Amino acid sequence: MDFKVAKIKVGFIGCGGIANSKHFPGMAQEDNIEMAAFCDLIPERAEKAAEEYGAPGAKVYTDYHELLADPEIFAVHVLTPNVAHCQITCDALYAGKHVLCEKPMAATKEDAKKMLEARDATGKMLTIGYQYRHFPVNATAKKVIDDGWLGDIYYGEATLLRRRGVPTWGVFIDKEKQGGGPLIDIGTHALDLTLWMMNNYDVDYVVGTSFEKLGRLLDPEHQGQNDYMGNPDPWKNESYDVEDLAVGMIKMKNGAVINLRASWAVNMAEDAGANGQATVNLCGTKGGLDTIDGVVRLNHVVANQTAITMVGKKIPPFIPGFSAGKAPRSKEADIWAAALAGTGELFVTADQAYVVTRILDGIYESSRTGKPVYFD
Numbered sequence: 180m181d182f183k184v185a186k187i188k189v190g191f192i193g194c195g196g197i198a199n200s201k202h203f204p205g206m207a208q209e210d211n212i213e214m215a216a217f218c219d220l221i222p223e224r225a226e227k228a229a230e231e232y233g234a235p236g237a238k239v240y241t242d243y244h245e246l247l248a249d250p251e252i253f254a255v256h257v258l259t260p261n262v263a264h265c266q267i268t269c270d271a272l273y274a275g276k277h278v279l280c281e282k283p284m285a286a287t288k289e290d291a292k293k294m295l296e297a298r299d300a301t302g303k304m305l306t307i308g309y310q311y312r313h314f315p316v317n318a319t320a321k322k323v324i325d326d327g328w329l330g331d332i333y334y335g336e337a338t339l340l341r342r343r344g345v346p347t348w349g350v351f352i353d354k355e356k357q358g359g360g361p362l363i364d365i366g367t368h369a370l371d372l373t374l375w376m377m378n379n380y381d382v383d384y385v386v387g388t389s390f391e392k393l394g395r396l397l398d399p400e401h402q403g404q405n406d407y408m409g410n411p412d413p414w415k416n417e418s419y420d421v422e423d424l425a426v427g428m429i430k431m432k433n434g435a436v437i438n439l440r441a442s443w444a445v446n447m448a449e450d451a452g453a454n455g456q457a458t459v460n461l462c463g464t465k466g467g468l469d470t471i472d473g474v475v476r477l478n479h480v481v482a483n484q485t486a487i488t489m490v491g492k493k494i495p496p497f498i499p500g501f502s503a504g505k506a507p508r509s510k511e512a513d514i515w516a517a518a519l520a521g522t523g524e525l526f527v528t529a530d531q532a533y534v535v536t537r538i539l540d541g542i543y544e545s546s547r548t549g550k551p552v553y554f555d
């Protein structure tokens with residue numbers, strides 16, 4: 180007899196940039212997953228996704244509530260602009276679906292808290308799309324740390340500074356839809372990596388400032404330097420309403436300090452970030468490491484002398500339109516598909532992502548008030 184094992188039906192809410200570069204190709208290679216439903220406010224996007232990736236009979240929606248009403252859908256991916264993450268994720272959890280939501284978890288700490296509460300109230304799984312953890316350089320750094328090469332980590336730098344790298348597709352420069360600029364968009368990756376590598380989520384207070392300088396000021400003629408993002412157009416100065424640079428200091432309860440810096444436009448000769456990607460620089464009592472050059476550079480003491488050891492291979496340069504990278508997106512999809520099948524654990528927990536969002540929210544608040552923001 181020929182037995183067919185039923186596949187797990189998954190729905191996708193938001194069929195834009197990250198859906199097409201990460202989630203669709205990632206989930207398409209999972210044998211136990213059926214890509215069963217696609218929703219976007221722009222119907223052509225959902226239709227195109229269903230044609231390219233959908234199982235036979237895949238459904239297409241413009242109203243996500245209708246997708247959530249289908250009892251056969253077991254899990255959904257929330258792939259909309261940041262401000263919509265909370266409402267859609269909570270609705271999905273309360274509709275009985277497991278959720279993979281894109282990063283950042285939410286635009287504000289209050290929204291992120293609601294998402295945690297919805298997860299706890301429903302007992303459904305919730306994870307966040309921090310695929311940078313799966314870049315080989317970052318996975319290697321984590322292994323080096325877990326193997327004890329750094330000792331007690333008491334200082335860290337989480338960095339992604341782009342001299343000119345404003346994303347002009349989507350709604351990235353629209354505060355109402357995204358909640359912020361480079362801090363919430365790319366600083367979030369650098370911070371997630373740093374907390375995860377330090378394995379320290381116990382924050383005392385944060386203080387920081389966000390700057391809205393060059394986004395509006397720069398002459399459009401000047402913006403050609405934005406090229407390396409693969410942007411088709413310069414950004415529109417008059418509609419740019421998020422920060423272009425943000426810096427923050429995070430003091431942990433054990434005394435450790437993290438400096439976080441993120442920019443899309445800053446007058447600095449060189450980008451700080453491995454080929455346009457988030458980097459960490461960590462200092463411990465036994466040694467330190469950084470990923471500044473796209474490879475793990477371990478600094479330690481050998482035979483009573485300072486030494487530097489390069490560990491692993493260098494990551495490839497930033498590929499426009501493919502920011503998720505093939506290996507990270509596959510790994511994220513593998514972990515999620517296994518968790519849905521009940522054969523694996525979540526890797527990025529919502530509790531970890533909540534701390535990231537609380538810190539980002541704290542930096543924006545500190546910037547507004549001029550005061551540190553204490554955690555309880």
Ligand SMILES: NC(=O)c1ccc[n+]([C@@H]2O[C@H](COP(=O)([O-])OP(=O)(O)OC[C@H]3O[C@@H](n4cnc5c(N)ncnc54)[C@H](O)[C@@H]3O)[C@@H](O)[C@H]2O)c1
Nearest residue numbers: 193194195196197219220221258259260261281282349350
């Ligand atoms: N993990 C990463 O590295 C990474 C990279 C890029 C973007 N992202 C995140 O992914 C999310 C989406 O970003 P993007 O670049 O794909 O944006 P995008 O604008 O390209 O796509 C978002 C899509 O969501 C649709 N949408 C908006 N509201 C909706 C709703 N209520 N119901 C259904 N569809 C809706 C829009 O029409 C659009 O097609 C953001 O949260 C962003 O931070 C993550």
